[in-house]
Amino acid sequence: MKLNIAVLAGDGIGPEVSDQAIKALNAIALEFDHKFSFNYAKVGGAAIDDCGDPFPQKTLELCKTSDAILFGAIGDPKYDNAEIRPEQGLLKMRKELGLFANIRPVKAFDSLLDKSPLKTHLIKDVDISIYRELTGGIYFGKKEVSQDGNYASDLCEYSKKEIERVAHLAFKAAKARRQKVTLIDKANVLETSRLWRRTVTELSKAYPEVKLEYLYVDNAAMQMILNPKQFDVILTENMFGDIISDEASVIGGSIGLIPSASIGDKYALFEPIHGSYPEANGKGIANPIAAILSAAMLLEHFGLFDEAEIINYAVEKSLKLGITTPDLGIKHEEISTSKVGDFIADFI
Amino acid sequence: MKLNIAVLAGDGIGPEVSDQAIKALNAIALEFDHKFSFNYAKVGGAAIDDCGDPFPQKTLELCKTSDAILFGAIGDPKYDNAEIRPEQGLLKMRKELGLFANIRPVKAFDSLLDKSPLKTHLIKDVDISIYRELTGGIYFGKKEVSQDGNYASDLCEYSKKEIERVAHLAFKAAKARRQKVTLIDKANVLETSRLWRRTVTELSKAYPEVKLEYLYVDNAAMQMILNPKQFDVILTENMFGDIISDEASVIGGSIGLIPSASIGDKYALFEPIHGSYPEANGKGIANPIAAILSAAMLLEHFGLFDEAEIINYAVEKSLKLGITTPDLGIKHEEISTSKVGDFIADFI
Ligand SMILES: CC(C)[C@H](C(=O)O)[C@@H](O)C(=O)O
Ligand SMILES: CC(C)[C@H](C(=O)O)[C@@H](O)C(=O)O
Numbered sequence: 001m002k003l004n005i006a007v008l009a010g011d012g013i014g015p016e017v018s019d020q021a022i023k024a025l026n027a028i029a030l031e032f033d034h035k036f037s038f039n040y041a042k043v044g045g046a047a048i049d050d051c052g053d054p055f056p057q058k059t060l061e062l063c064k065t066s067d068a069i070l071f072g073a074i075g076d077p078k079y080d081n082a083e084i085r086p087e088q089g090l091l092k093m094r095k096e097l098g099l100f101a102n103i104r105p106v107k108a109f110d111s112l113l114d115k116s117p118l119k120t121h122l123i124k125d126v127d128i129s130i131y132r133e134l135t136g137g138i139y140f141g142k143k144e145v146s147q148d149g150n151y152a153s154d155l156c157e158y159s160k161k162e163i164e165r166v167a168h169l170a171f172k173a174a175k176a177r178r179q180k181v182t183l184i185d186k187a188n189v190l191e192t193s194r195l196w197r198r199t200v201t202e203l204s205k206a207y208p209e210v211k212l213e214y215l216y217v218d219n220a221a222m223q224m225i226l227n228p229k230q231f232d233v234i235l236t237e238n239m240f241g242d243i244i245s246d247e248a249s250v251i252g253g254s255i256g257l258i259p260s261a262s263i264g265d266k267y268a269l270f271e272p273i274h275g276s277y278p279e280a281n282g283k284g285i286a287n288p289i290a291a292i293l294s295a296a297m298l299l300e301h302f303g304l305f306d307e308a309e310i311i312n313y314a315v316e317k318s319l320k321l322g323i324t325t326p327d328l329g330i331k332h333e334e335i336s337t338s339k340v341g342d343f344i345a346d347f348i
Numbered sequence: 349m350k351l352n353i354a355v356l357a358g359d360g361i362g363p364e365v366s367d368q369a370i371k372a373l374n375a376i377a378l379e380f381d382h383k384f385s386f387n388y389a390k391v392g393g394a395a396i397d398d399c400g401d402p403f404p405q406k407t408l409e410l411c412k413t414s415d416a417i418l419f420g421a422i423g424d425p426k427y428d429n430a431e432i433r434p435e436q437g438l439l440k441m442r443k444e445l446g447l448f449a450n451i452r453p454v455k456a457f458d459s460l461l462d463k464s465p466l467k468t469h470l471i472k473d474v475d476i477s478i479y480r481e482l483t484g485g486i487y488f489g490k491k492e493v494s495q496d497g498n499y500a501s502d503l504c505e506y507s508k509k510e511i512e513r514v515a516h517l518a519f520k521a522a523k524a525r526r527q528k529v530t531l532i533d534k535a536n537v538l539e540t541s542r543l544w545r546r547t548v549t550e551l552s553k554a555y556p557e558v559k560l561e562y563l564y565v566d567n568a569a570m571q572m573i574l575n576p577k578q579f580d581v582i583l584t585e586n587m588f589g590d591i592i593s594d595e596a597s598v599i600g601g602s603i604g605l606i607p608s609a610s611i612g613d614k615y616a617l618f619e620p621i622h623g624s625y626p627e628a629n630g631k632g633i634a635n636p637i638a639a640i641l642s643a644a645m646l647l648e649h650f651g652l653f654d655e656a657e658i659i660n661y662a663v664e665k666s667l668k669l670g671i672t673t674p675d676l677g678i679k680h681e682e683i684s685t686s687k688v689g690d691f692i693a694d695f696i
Binding site: 075085087091117118119122138139141143144145149150151152153154155156157158159160161186188189190191192194195198217218219221222224225226239240242243244245246247249250255 | 423433435439465466467470486487489491492493497498499500501502503504505506507508509534536537538539540542543546565566567569570572573574587588590591592593594595597598603
């Protein structure tokens with residue numbers, strides 16, 4: 001298979017970890033005789049420094065003419081009080097590419113069970129897939145500040161269509177998994193949540209084999225820790241998904257392990273969820289596994305399941321052998337971001 | 349001291365647990381020669397059944413003419429799809445009584461460390477006080493549904509004044525504690541969060557001894573599990589406070605242990621955070637400790653610190669001796685809600 005992949009490495013540890021994902025993809029290409037070509041463009045703080053725009057037109061063009069996008073991370077404290085911030089580029093990119101579904105798998109790796117803050121019996125065999133709506137809700141509604149700066153507002157809005165398209169993806173995924181969808185909302189308070197409940201309940205009739213459950217977001221924040229094994233597929237709106245998926249990331253013991261896919265009708269982007277982690281920049285301590293597993297999600301997206309499987313297997317091997325960065329606290333010796341990437345690529 | 353206390357026991361396990369709080373207060377009154385009188389009014393589902401309004405005028409009147417309010421819980425699945433729901437009464441009550449600050453202490457009791465889903469070394473000595481804004485934000489902004497029902501919106505709004513009054517309470521509390529306030533927001537996305545940051549940063553200058561830290565809500569949801577000991581006082585807006593405080597409740601091993609105070613300029617209400625738990629209704633298995641500790645917060649509110657201390661001590665004793673309801677899983681024998689209440693009252 002031939003794939004043109006846009007690489008938007010971004011800020012902080014983004015470039016370091018993206019490099020390791022590319023190593024893994026190159027190893028797969030060699031092994032399976034695929035042709036993957038990589039084209040680079042700037043995003044986030046790197047793009048602001050370059051041209052004043054965190055998601056410039058030429059980056060958008062490259063994304064639109066590529067088969068898939070490999071994304072690193074964005075954000076840098078130096079823009080904290082700036083008018084133009086890296087995050088604006090991320091949101092603009094999601095919106096302009098129509099990436100309406102963000103998918104985050106949460107698993108507990110057997111070899112890392114003791115790294116989790118949660119007790120082992122609670123997390124062994126956890127396997128959750130979170131479907132977060134990514135281009136609607138309070139992230140994109142109208143924002144206002146009064147002239148005197150003493151009042152501000154953010155509008156949370158949803159349409160039935162926006163809910164349906166991500167819900168279909170979640171139900172299809174559940175069908176192929178353990179046949180359960182948990183809708184997380186705050187339907188006892190929010191009108192938008194009641195729209196989510198009505199819409200998803202109606203749509204669920206088209207998937208009679210899938211069980212639909214409802215959970216208020218406050219209760220969900222507890223259940224995720226008390227009994228994460230109860231979850232199969234989680235479906236939720238943008239802001240609740242942001243919070244609940246980051247919370248869920250603690251299960252595996254490190255946020256440095258969780259990949260994600262952001263999918264739309266036309267484009268697809270793959271990204272570690274960890275962010276730019278500026279404190280680690282250039283130290284070689286960033287965990288590349290989330291980026292490498294994001295590359296595996298990219299392969300799955302194109303039906304290359306065997307290839308993805310091999311990456312997943314190589315990652316498990318590196319964890320088992322303790323070939324890991326310091327965040328996992330398995331220090332036989334000092335193992336750098338790039339050494340972990342080399343091991344995984346060699347293994348492939 | 350003479351106190352007129354309004355009892356709004358509400359639905360589900362609300363009445364059962366409120367009764368135990370009253371037992372404890374009566375024991376304190378006897379011991380310290382105070383005069384506490386209790387007057388009852390309906391709220392939530394119980395009030396809807398009675399008169400069609402989840403927060404009727406006569407309940408409001410009683411609250412306004414009382415020194416403090418003891419609240420049980422509201423909610424019942426039978427109203428799930430009803431036009432008038434119990435939760436509306438709760439929100440109306442908070443708004444009409446101006447209860448703008450909700451305070452939830454999160455502690456890990458030494459005798460319960462092994463009941464927590466988190467590993468012991470992470471939670472030992474955790475002592476957090478959460479200040480949640482309770483009468484603003486997306487809970488109370490304008491809600492809309494389109495005529496065809498295919499679009500809905502909720503407006504999140506805040507004014508500087510609303511932020512300042514709860515922030516002052518949080519900073520005063522921090523001054524008397526470990527001198528740290530963590531503001532939880534989503535300032536990289538929301539205009540209201542940026543107003544919170546600006547306002548709180550400015551106000552913090554009046555408390556030079558208190559350290560102010562900022563945390564995005566998604567990161568906070570992780571940090572609460574990875575390292576809860578980093579927190580002293582948490583300050584946050586209504587919806588984030590709902591989620592983060594419920595999440596934090598897992599630290600202690602049972603949501604049945606966490607009391608709360610809802611404070612305004614004129615009125616004060618004390619309430620276990622656990623909700624109506626309809627499945628447990630009438631079974632005598634509801635944990636009364638959150639309600640009893642809420643009574644202790646009531647006493648503290650009126651400066652009765654010795655009295656509150658004795659309740660806290662009695663609760664710790666009951667936990668140490670395993671005189672607890674089944675949620676804590678320390679079953680020497682079957683111990684009911686009312687037996688736990690009796691033990692604590694007798695001990696006092
Ligand atoms: C950086 C931030 C705007 C972003 C979000 O809130 O969506 C991030 O937290 C994420 O989850 O990808
Ligand atoms: C019942 C519900 C409306 C309420 C809230 O969200 O405030 C509850 O969860 C709480 O925290 O007191």
